[in-house]
Amino acid sequence: RCSVSTGPCFWGYRFWTHSQASPHRWMRQALPTAAAVADLFPPPPDLASKAHVTSQDEYERMYRQSIEDPDAFWGDQASSYHWETPWSTPIVDYNFDVRKGPVQITWFPGARTNLCYNAVDRHVLAGDGDKVAFLWEGNDPGVSSAMTYRQVQEQVCRLANWMKSVGVGKGDDVTIYMPMTPELPIAMLACARIGAVHSVVFAGFSAASLSSRMLDSSAKLVVTSSGVRRGPKVLNLKQIVDEAIALCAAKGHDVGTVLVEDHQTALNRSDVPFTPSRDVWWHDALAPQPAECPVLWLDSEEPSFKLYTSGSTGTPKAVQHSIGGYMVGSGATFKYVFDYRPGDVYWCTADCGWITGHSYVTYGPMFNGATQVLFEGVPTYPDAGRMWEIVDKYNVSLFYTAPTAIRALMAKGDEQVKKYSRQSLRLLGTVGEPINPEAWRWYHEVIGDSRCPIVDTYWQTETGAHVLAPLPGATALKPGSATFPFFGVQPVVLDDNGNELEGPATGVLAMKAPWPSIMRTVSGNQQRFEETYFSLFKGYYFSGDGCRRDEDGYMWITGRVDDVINNSGHRIGTAEVESALITHPAVAEAAVVPVPHDIKGQGIYAFVTLMQEHAYPPEEALKKELIATVRSTIGPIATPDNIHWAPGLPKTRSGKIMRRILRKIASLEESQLGDVSTLADPSVVETLLSTRGV
Numbered sequence: 001r002c003s004v005s006t007g008p009c010f011w012g013y014r015f016w017t018h019s020q021a022s023p024h025r026w027m028r029q030a031l032p033t034a035a036a037v038a039d040l041f042p043p044p045p046d047l048a049s050k051a052h053v054t055s056q057d058e059y060e061r062m063y064r065q066s067i068e069d070p071d072a073f074w075g076d077q078a079s080s081y082h083w084e085t086p087w088s089t090p091i092v093d094y095n096f097d098v099r100k101g102p103v104q105i106t107w108f109p110g111a112r113t114n115l116c117y118n119a120v121d122r123h124v125l126a127g128d129g130d131k132v133a134f135l136w137e138g139n140d141p142g143v144s145s146a147m148t149y150r151q152v153q154e155q156v157c158r159l160a161n162w163m164k165s166v167g168v169g170k171g172d173d174v175t176i177y178m179p180m181t182p183e184l185p186i187a188m189l190a191c192a193r194i195g196a197v198h199s200v201v202f203a204g205f206s207a208a209s210l211s212s213r214m215l216d217s218s219a220k221l222v223v224t225s226s227g228v229r230r231g232p233k234v235l236n237l238k239q240i241v242d243e244a245i246a247l248c249a250a251k252g253h254d255v256g257t258v259l260v261e262d263h264q265t266a267l268n269r270s271d272v273p274f275t276p277s278r279d280v281w282w283h284d285a286l287a288p289q290p291a292e293c294p295v296l297w298l299d300s301e302e303p304s305f306k307l308y309t310s311g312s313t314g315t316p317k318a319v320q321h322s323i324g325g326y327m328v329g330s331g332a333t334f335k336y337v338f339d340y341r342p343g344d345v346y347w348c349t350a351d352c353g354w355i356t357g358h359s360y361v362t363y364g365p366m367f368n369g370a371t372q373v374l375f376e377g378v379p380t381y382p383d384a385g386r387m388w389e390i391v392d393k394y395n396v397s398l399f400y401t402a403p404t405a406i407r408a409l410m411a412k413g414d415e416q417v418k419k420y421s422r423q424s425l426r427l428l429g430t431v432g433e434p435i436n437p438e439a440w441r442w443y444h445e446v447i448g449d450s451r452c453p454i455v456d457t458y459w460q461t462e463t464g465a466h467v468l469a470p471l472p473g474a475t476a477l478k479p480g481s482a483t484f485p486f487f488g489v490q491p492v493v494l495d496d497n498g499n500e501l502e503g504p505a506t507g508v509l510a511m512k513a514p515w516p517s518i519m520r521t522v523s524g525n526q527q528r529f530e531e532t533y534f535s536l537f538k539g540y541y542f543s544g545d546g547c548r549r550d551e552d553g554y555m556w557i558t559g560r561v562d563d564v565i566n567n568s569g570h571r572i573g574t575a576e577v578e579s580a581l582i583t584h585p586a587v588a589e590a591a592v593v594p595v596p597h598d599i600k601g602q603g604i605y606a607f608v609t610l611m612q613e614h615a616y617p618p619e620e621a622l623k624k625e626l627i628a629t630v631r632s633t634i635g636p637i638a639t640p641d642n643i644h645w646a647p648g649l650p651k652t653r654s655g656k657i658m659r660r661i662l663r664k665i666a667s668l669e670e671s672q673l674g675d676v677s678t679l680a681d682p683s684v685v686e687t688l689l690s691t692r693g694v
C-alpha cells in the first residue's frame, strides 16, 4: 500500500511549459491546495532558502539541462574534483541496445583521476587536513575515537605502501571482510589509491559465502579484523576468514596474504587463530611503511570496485563500477539529495559491506569533505535510545537509515526517543526498501519533530548512486514516494511488453539512458550483465522493480518483480536460499517466497519437501537444522522466518513450481489464489492451506 492521494480533484498540475512534446513531459509539478496539504510536505522555508536547489522550478531547469546538455551539466559537476587529465567530449557515449552490439557505457572519455586523491588528499591540500573525517562510535557506549582527514591520509598511504610491498597493484582484487571501524573505509581507499579493485564482503556472511566471492574474484589478499561486537554478541571474524581460505584451498585457489586488524575492544589477540607464514597484524604491517604514497592516475572507465549482489538466478553477481562516473555520481547525489553543507555532521547507519556504505560512507561524503559518524553497533544496544544518544553526542545534522530500523525502533515506543533532544537534526533519509507511510510519519513527527524533510532515496547496487530522490529544498514530499529522478536519470514505466506508459501508470521501472554512476558490467561476465539488465526490455536498463507513477508524476516503488526478497533492506535471492536448503540430506525440494513482515518489510518463507523416508510433520529439531544450514551456507541475514513442510508443491504439468500460488499461501491470501486448474495436482494447494502454521 503506497497511495496517499486524496483523489484527483485535489491536485492541480502543470506540464512543463517549454514543450508538450518534451521527452520529460511525465514530470508534472503538484500545486497543493489547502485540502491536500496534509498529504504533501513542502520544503521547510528556512532550509529551502539556503539549499543547493531552492525550488521545483530550479530543479526542473537543472534536470532538463542534465539531459539535454550533459556536456555542460556534468562538466560543471565534475569540475569540483581533481582530474589529472581532462575528459574529451561528448562526455558520455553508450549503447543500451543489445540488438546493436555489446552494451557499453563511457563517461568522461580519456580522463584520468583517482578516487582516493579526491576523497582525501584534495581536502588536505586545500587546508582541511585537521577537519574530522570519522567520528567512530564503538558497539559499547564510551568506546569512541576521532580521526582527521590528515590522519586518514597517513593510514591510507601506509596501507597502500604495504599492499604494494606484498605485490598488490593495479587491477588486483582485494577482499575486505571487516566491521564498521575506520580501518574499513581506509582499506577501501588504500585500494583505490593504487588501482586495486576492492570487493567488500559484509562481515555477517558465512565462510562459505565469503569463500565463493573470494574464488570468483581470485583474491590474493584478504583484509580482515580479529572480530566484531554487535550488540551483546562477539563474532570471531578471523576464524571465519580462515575457514573461507580453507574452502578456497580445497578448490585450488591459494590466498597468499591476510592482513588482520587487531580490534581489541572485540577480541583479545590470543583468541584469534593466526598463521604467521600468511597472516600479518595491521599495526605491524603499517608501522614501518612510509606515510606518503603517490596516487596512481587511472582511466575514468577502469574498474574501481566490485560488490556482489543477489539476483533472481544463480550465484551473486559481481557488480563492477567505474572511477570517473562513480565519483561524480556519488559525490553529486550526496551534495544535492542530503543538501550537504560544510559544518554538517552526517551519519549513515549502513555498513560498508553494502552499496550504501560504499557510496554514502566511504565515497560520496568524503568526496565532499564531510565529517561523519561511523558506528560499529546495532540500533537497539544497549537500548532502543542508542541512535538518538549518538545523534546528540555528535550533533548529527544529516541522518540516513533504513525503513526496517525505523520500524524496529517505532515498535519500541516514543519514550526512548524523547529522552534525547535531537535538535541538531535538519534532514532525515531512508534507503533500502519502500517505506510505509506509517513509519514515514513516525520518522517525521517523532524523530524529526515535524521539522526535518525526509529524503526517500531509491537506488540499487547497480545504479551506484541515488536515481530517484527528492531534493530537500525543492521537492514537496509524499510519504512513501521516492518522488522524482535525480539529474541525468531518465526513468520510464514499461508495460509487460516493453511499451513506455505515459501519465499515471503502473508497470516496471526501467531507464533509457545511462547516468554517470551506473554499473559498467558484471565482472568477468559481460553476457550475464546483458542478460540480466538489458535483455527483457530491449534498449533499456531494467531495474527489477515495479513502479507506479501517480497523477502528479511522483514515482512509487512497489517492490521487486523478480525472485528477490528484500529482507530488512538486504537483497536475498530465493534461489540462493533454496540451494542452501537442498544441501541438507533430508530435503528433496524447496521453494522460497517473500511474505509481508511488520519489521523486516519482507520475511523469508520456505516450503520444504522432504526425502521419502520422512513423515509429516517431522521432528521440530529438523527445522532448527535447516535454519542452521542456511545460516552457515549464506549467513544469518538469510535465516528463513518460516519453514512450511510441503509433502507436495504446486507445479504446472511441465513441472514448473507455481511461485505465484505459494506467495498467496504464505501471505494467507487464499481468496486470491487464482486459477489452480492448470496444476498437475490441484489437491496440494488444499494440503498446504490446511497445514499453514503447523
Ligand code: 6R9
Pocket: 309, 354, 355, 356, 430, 431, 432, 433, 434, 435, 456, 457, 458, 459, 460, 461, 462, 482, 543, 544, 545, 557, 559, 560, 566, 569, 570, 571
Ligand atoms: C541501495 C540499495 C536495491 C533494491 C531495489 C529496491 C529496493 C532500495 C528503495 C527501494 C523502495 C527505496 N530499494 N531503496 N525500494 N524505495 N527508497 O538498497 O541497494 O541492496 O542493491 O537493493 O532495494 O527493490 O531494487 P540494493
